[in-house]
Amino acid sequence: MTTINILHLYPNEMNTYGDHGNGLALKRRIEWHGFKAMVHYHHPGSSIPKNIDIVVGGGGQDSAQADVQADILNISDALHKLAADDVPMLMVCGTYQLFGHRYVTHTGDAVKGISLFDAETVGGPKRMIGNVMVESEFGTLFGFENHSGQTTLGKSQEALGRVLRGNGNNGRDKTEGARTKNVFGTYMHGPFLPNNPAFCDYLIKLAVQNRSDTFEPKQIDDHLAELARAGARKRSY
Amino acid sequence: MTAQLTNFAGTVIGKLVRLSLSFRRGGGHALPGLVVDSLLPKYVFSMLSQLPEGVVVVTGTNGKTTTTKIIIHLLRANGKKALTNPTGSNMVRGVASALIGKATFFGKLPYDIAVLEIDEASARLLVNKIKPRWVLALNVSRDQLDRYGEVDTIAKHIGATMRAATEGVIANANDPHLAKIGAEIAAKTTATVDYFGFDGSLREHFPSDYELAAVSKTKAETATKKPAVKLNKFSGQNVTYEIDGQNYSAELNLSGQHNFLNGTAALALVRKLLPEVSDADLMAELAKVSLAFGRGETYKLRNGAQVELVLVKNPASFRQALASYDAKNSQLMIAINDNIADSRDVSWLWDVSFSPLAGNLVALTSGQRAADMALRLQYDDVQVLAIEPDPKTALAQLSQRPGRKVILATYTAMLQLYRFLSKNAEKI
Numbered sequence: 001m002t003t004i005n006i007l008h009l010y011p012n013e014m015n016t017y018g019d020h021g022n023g024l025a026l027k028r029r030i031e032w033h034g035f036k037a038m039v040h041y042h043h044p045g046s047s048i049p050k051n052i053d054i055v056v057g058g059g060g061q062d063s064a065q066a067d068v069q070a071d072i073l074n075i076s077d078a079l080h081k082l083a084a085d086d087v088p089m090l091m092v093c094g095t096y097q098l099f100g101h102r103y104v105t106h107t108g109d110a111v112k113g114i115s116l117f118d119a120e121t122v123g124g125p126k127r128m129i130g131n132v133m134v135e136s137e138f139g140t141l142f143g144f145e146n147h148s149g150q151t152t153l154g155k156s157q158e159a160l161g162r163v164l165r166g167n168g169n170n171g172r173d174k175t176e177g178a179r180t181k182n183v184f185g186t187y188m189h190g191p192f193l194p195n196n197p198a199f200c201d202y203l204i205k206l207a208v209q210n211r212s213d214t215f216e217p218k219q220i221d222d223h224l225a226e227l228a229r230a231g232a233r234k235r236s237y
Numbered sequence: 238m239t240a241q242l243t244n245f246a247g248t249v250i251g252k253l254v255r256l257s258l259s260f261r262r263g264g265g266h267a268l269p270g271l272v273v274d275s276l277l278p279k280y281v282f283s284m285l286s287q288l289p290e291g292v293v294v295v296t297g298t299n300g301k302t303t304t305t306k307i308i309i310h311l312l313r314a315n316g317k318k319a320l321t322n323p324t325g326s327n328m329v330r331g332v333a334s335a336l337i338g339k340a341t342f343f344g345k346l347p348y349d350i351a352v353l354e355i356d357e358a359s360a361r362l363l364v365n366k367i368k369p370r371w372v373l374a375l376n377v378s379r380d381q382l383d384r385y386g387e388v389d390t391i392a393k394h395i396g397a398t399m400r401a402a403t404e405g406v407i408a409n410a411n412d413p414h415l416a417k418i419g420a421e422i423a424a425k426t427t428a429t430v431d432y433f434g435f436d437g438s439l440r441e442h443f444p445s446d447y448e449l450a451a452v453s454k455t456k457a458e459t460a461t462k463k464p465a466v467k468l469n470k471f472s473g474q475n476v477t478y479e480i481d482g483q484n485y486s487a488e489l490n491l492s493g494q495h496n497f498l499n500g501t502a503a504l505a506l507v508r509k510l511l512p513e514v515s516d517a518d519l520m521a522e523l524a525k526v527s528l529a530f531g532r533g534e535t536y537k538l539r540n541g542a543q544v545e546l547v548l549v550k551n552p553a554s555f556r557q558a559l560a561s562y563d564a565k566n567s568q569l570m571i572a573i574n575d576n577i578a579d580s581r582d583v584s585w586l587w588d589v590s591f592s593p594l595a596g597n598l599v600a601l602t603s604g605q606r607a608a609d610m611a612l613r614l615q616y617d618d619v620q621v622l623a624i625e626p627d628p629k630t631a632l633a634q635l636s637q638r639p640g641r642k643v644i645l646a647t648y649t650a651m652l653q654l655y656r657f658l659s660k661n662a663e664k665i
Contacts, residue, residue, distance in 0.1 A: 008452075011451065011452040012447075012450075012451040012452060015450040015451065015588075016379065016382065016387065016388065016450075017382060017582065017584045017585075018584030018585055018586065018587030018588050019584075019587075020450065020587055020588065021584070021587035021613075021616070024587070024616050025616060028616050041452055061387045061388060061389050062387065062389070063389055127386050129383050129386075129581075129582075130383075130581070131581070144383070144581075144582040144583075144584060146382060146383060146386065146582065148386075189582065189584045190583075190584055191584055191587050194587075194612060194613075194616060195612075224608060224611045224612040224615050224624075225612055227608035227611075227612075227624065228606075228608040228609045228611075228612045230608075231605070231606065231608050231609070235575075
């Protein structure tokens with residue numbers, strides 16, 4: 001049986017808004033689809049293990065972001081290599097910001113990112129907090145945003161989707177998140193993957209196919225997710 | 238305006254507003270305080286200044302109500318006339334309303350001391366009005382992050398409250414945020430800084446916010462100063478506290494292990510307020526405090542069924558609730574709303590581990606986010622029998638089920654249930 005290796009970046013530092021749920025959703029759904037799942041944690045100072053199939057990272061506090069900043073530059077080459085090999089990744093909020101060129105805080109300090117996305121984030125004066133609905137090639141996506149950073153994508157940078165409700169990347173241009181090859185960034189907590197199971201399965205399919213295995217999805221009972229999504233659709237920002 | 242005149246005028250106005258409200262149906266008990274506080278901004282400070290032994294503030298994310306209850310019991314048992322604010326009235330207007338209610342018509346407060354439970358976010362506004370002698374800081378934990386933004390922001394609010402203490406602070410030695418703030422206060426001011434805490438062997442029972450979400454067992458920072466009162470061990474309700482190096486054991490009546498720690502906090506504070514009372518006597522008195530599961534909210538419905546209500550408001554309190562009752566022999570209903578007072582972001586449910594329920598059923602999920610709760614449980618392999626968004630209907634279904642019935646609910650879901658139960662059930 002194929003084992004899918006999940007790499008969870010900075011689980012101790014970047015874990016503020018229930019984003020552990022993304023790792024849990026991946027693990028459980030991989031198992032429900034009939035594969036084995038193994039979760040590896042990356043902590044500052046360690047190196048990236050071999051044979052990684054999926055990478056996830058969560059959101060954190062501004063102070064935690066400073067803690068992981070030095071480390072992410074150390075593993076930048078390894079992450080770029082994984083991205084070039086079409087490995088699927090999902091970076092939420094704080095880690096999404098670190099996957100861009102840089103984050104400029106509202107006091108003017110610049111934090112360097114790893115430039116996997118052609119994007120730059122500037123700390124804004126007010127936090128954008130509320131329910132988000134996004135249209136994308138993966139269908140409607142639901143989540144909850146909570147960030148003060150405003151991210152602007154470069155001209156040729158693809159977004160994850162278009163905001164139907166909420167602020168998304170910056171509250172101005174209706175873009176939400178980013179996509180480069182199979183690397184995705186988003187501001188949506190919720191957590192994102194349990195609330196958007198089709199997207200979760202898409203990441204799993206990419207990972208399985210990268211291992212030259214065929215992905216034949218099993219029937220997973222997603223009626224609870226559908227019910228939660230129907231509720232999310234009706235919420236106001 | 239002199240202090241006496243402020244007290245008199247404020248109290249009279251407040252009591253009149255209260256009286257006029259009492260002719261109408263329904264609540265509004267914060268309104269007298271709101272009116273008086275806006276007309277006479279000095280009212281709260283001026284009233285509390287009458288108290289010969291001043292004001293003590295209890296703050297922190299979880300455990301404020303219970304800890305305040307224990308402190309009040311210990312003070313009253315030792316002859317102090319102690320005043321407190323009712324549960325939930327922990328903002329400026331709530332405190333003002335409480336004072337209006339307790340004062341004589343002439344604005345006199347016939348009490349020795351006030352022990353006030355203060356909401357983290359209101360603390361900054363309030364501490365300037367009450368100048369606490371002592372501040373007891375219980376914990377800093379992720380709570381309503383859609384309101385606060387970050388846990389660090391909650392820590393900042395609580396830190397500001399602690400810095401306002403004129404005599405000293407008592408802080409949780411095992412909470413990294415509070416240990417750090419305590420050390421800063423000790424270094425920079427003349428205020429006394431003391432701690433309560435627990436023995437390292439009990440860590441898994443009392444995770445700090447960091448440990449709650451972290452995946453590895455890295456060491457959490459604790460205060461370098463030794464706690465004055467420490468929870469050393471417990472087995473059932475038999476609890477051993479170490480006070481100033483001496484062990485004291487007692488059979489307590491505080492349901493839930495988190496309340497053993499709240500007891501530690503209360504002891505550490507009361508020792509400062511009652512230096513003449515021996516530690517052995519305080520322990521003996523603590524053993525007389527009786528707290529029921531949750532907040533002791535049990536109702537008997539018309540069909541004879543009894544239901545227990547427990548508030549869950551953030552990952553830490555949800556965890557405590559799950560750890561404090563017997564899942565195997567209970568029928569459980571979980572009601573989750575997402576109004577502002579509940580947390581509009583329900584991501585927090587994913588910071589709770591539902592492994593204590595593994596292999597058990599949850600009878601019902603309810604509330605505006607009933608489906609989200611059921612979805613969360615699906616990923617921890619806990620089966621949900623029914624999803625019923627309306628709490629009243631869900632309650633009716635729960636009451637038909639056999640055995641002990643427990644409802645875990647967020648704040649506004651709890652209020653909906655209270656409203657229904659107050660008319661259709663008897664409080665036990």
